[in-house]
Amino acid sequence: MTAPSLARLRHNRAFKVWLLSTAQSQLGTALSSVALGFLVLEQTGSAGSLTLTLALSLLPNLLLPLAGVWTDRLGPKGLLVAADALRGGVQLALAAAALLGLLTPELIYAAALLNGLLGAMSGPAASSAVPLLVEADDLPRANGLLASFGQGAWLAGYAAGGVLVTLLGPAWALGLDGLTYLVAALAVGGLVQFRHAAQAQGSETALGFWAELRGGVSALRKSRTLTLIPGLALVANAALGPVLALTPAVMDNLGRGAAGYSLFLMLETGGALLAGTIFARWGGALPPHATVTAGLLLGGLSLAMMAGLGTFPALLAGSALFGLSVGLVNTPLVTLIGSQVAASHLGRAFALLSMTGSLGMPLVLLAITPQADQVPASTFYGLAGAGLLLAAAGWWAATRTEAAAYPRRTSV
Template sequence: MKINKENKWKRDFLTIAGGQTVSLIGSAAVQFSLIWWLATETGSPIMMSIAGLFAFLPQLVLGPFAGVWVDRLKRKTVIIAADLFIGLAALVFAFFFLFGNPPYWSVCLVLGIRGLGNVFHTPAIQAAVPMLVPQQELVRANGWSQFMQSGAFLLGPVLGAAMYAALPLWIILLSDFAGALVASATVAVVKIPDPERQIKQRPRFFHEMKEGAAAICQDRKLFIVTAATLLGMVFYAPLSTYYPLMTSDYFRADAWHASMVNFGYAAGMMLCAVLLGKFGTIKNKFPVIHLGLLGMGTSSLLCGLLPAEMVWFWVFAALCALLGASSNLYNIPYIAYLQETIAPERMGRAFSLIGSLSSATMPLGLLIAGPVAESRGVSLWFLVSGIALLLLTLVSALLVLPQKADN
């Protein structure tokens, strides 16, 4: 019976994770193609900043409210509905490219619509995992999930670069719709338990959002690490928008070189995910979390110091691989800690709140970084973000690591 039970959670988890991976491959190819099209057509950090703002704005505005509904509704229903919504948005936008050359702002619009679907999808998936996976296996399961997602991010940009060179954008957008259908089907065939809930007639949004916030604030170590990370993300988050410009404008490289940057980042994520998945459990997660933040800050700083010569591009790609590995070294134990310590009936709200606060760092960071990168170059912001993240990691480590940790 024990073996059968173990096989069941693995089968159910990997079925859903496999479908999400297929969907992410299509999404990554589409995301790369749209962003590269916008970067090469405009060459403007301001336009890239606006696109990034639209992508994160739905999470910023609606995230806490979405978390209330995630904790009220069946998580399986939320996941499927969000997947299909994102796929249909890509399908509709494909017709814009089929019948003409849409304006630049339309890319910002479709990124915002996709972001609206992710507002519900991401916390629902994260809250569903501990309902399927035994608590002691959460690091392992998140490692497997991040490995498959990293593979999607690795394959997606390469596929996107190949498709961008050979196919019109409207065909590329259809791959996102096809992936959403696959992801929805795999979720549909798995039974996802829901936590016991206190039935309420109507949502009391602010009261219920406050309960989600309390789940984070009551854990001192979690609160300190989360606060330090969010402050660091104000500087670090805009970098995801500036990778294409580092390749195209700073190093004067092409789309294939840009795909190699994404390839290296995803490869680093995969390697780290494999190693953490092999460990299975990490009792004291906070030293590992801080080591990941340290790697992110160091890599960003070094990227900002590279000369603008093509020979240094490959050093930049290698540092991006270290960035990817470091991000998973932080992210996997951090998510596992949340899933282990937060009550299941509050988990959707907690993840949505963190997602919203994280999203707030993107527009705030872009408002600061955009003018600086426009006038002084994107490499300077890599340097600034690295210094800021290292300082905040040091403060967090001094406050958290001396404490005896139980998780």
């Protein structure tokens, strides 16, 4: 990327505000992700309640394709500001209820569902923000900066979350998360102007709402690779569900508590950050189909190690490897869609991908909730690992012909 590109980004106030507001909001989300698991355990003492809470927060992702169409029609700003303001209010109310001793499991479930709904309705708007803030030539560096700041915020949030929950309790972490949402709403509402929003809304609205959705589906039917990607994302995210939902209880049983879980999440994020660094340096030379296969294999093996050993060091090592595997799978899948789907259909294609991928986790969580307190977490880790290994074999067998014809790049 050229020096003029960096200079333009440095002088782009709207992008800088978006970058910082997004990063501080992700910091708050990381804090609350550590806190929420232990808040549920405080209230119920049940691993099943953990899985149910996470499932409820993810079910609204079924609405992502609809939200993608609304974003194209209305522009992102209003959706982003409204969703952040409402999520801030929900988190602050949840924190206040916890501090006042008024919190019940039902309130936690309701807040999880509402936050999930608000996140789903604003997700496509957030994904479309950067192209409306920077020039096309600046997109690679802008997205790289956004990813770097975001991963750094998650790492800091996981570290601070473990300390905060241990010393002060989970309610304070939820309250800080609520404040970061309000800061984001004020910053985006008052300081960010999305350029070319009217043009980006497009002329396809004349086709009708459902016709627009069908256009996104058709875009993912151009090749076997594209057709398989949503299903693969579903399997990969389904495997992630038991890891996120059951590990807080595992850490409690090992005597490591919130500090151990935050370290687990930090190492997982560090693995994903390493994957991002690999792609930033050598991405052009890595064949995407083969990289996805390698990532699935690594993910399956890391979960098998966590299931087989079950010790604190094994969980930490498995977390880092699993985070690396997630990055090795997700980035090539996004590259494949970006290189093979027309620009006019990218928003809907990515919304459909996110919806399908997100569906896998709540389905698995709802399925395991009745058994979560009776069956060891290692069993679910092992089943998730086996699913990833089978997905690796299926992906390789189904796409090897198209992989051989995919344009090879040798530059790094």
